[in-house]
Ligand SMILES: Nc1ncnc2c1ncn2[C@@H]1O[C@H](COP(=O)(O)OP(=O)(O)OP(=O)(O)O)[C@@H](O)[C@H]1O
């Protein structure tokens with residue numbers, strides 16, 4: 806099972822890189838860790854993709870277009886205010 810030090814490692818990685826992948830054996834807690842990090846960082850600032858989900862994979866088939874659209878939506882949210 807992934808320990809708390811892994812959560813700190815992923816946070817550090819996210820501070821330096823726009824995308825971080827969690828790869829590892831089955832059932833070690835990858836999804837649980839990603840979801841917990843997303844809750845901590847705020848869903849508005851983060852995107853989570855499960856590469857075993859056909860729907861998520863489809864979003865990433867043209868990742869540049871998808872992420873550009875997400876960035877545009879975030880910018881519009883900021884402009885509108887809370
Ligand atoms: N830190 C933890 N301590 C104890 N149990 C945990 C912890 N993290 C996850 N679990 C439990 O372990 C199981 C597997 O967790 P999870 O689905 O996050 O793993 P996964 O690596 O994403 O699995 P998969 O490879 O099947 O996608 C779940 O029942 C979850 O509740």
Ligand SMILES: [Mg+2]
Pocket residue numbers: 835836837
């Ligand atoms: Mg998983």
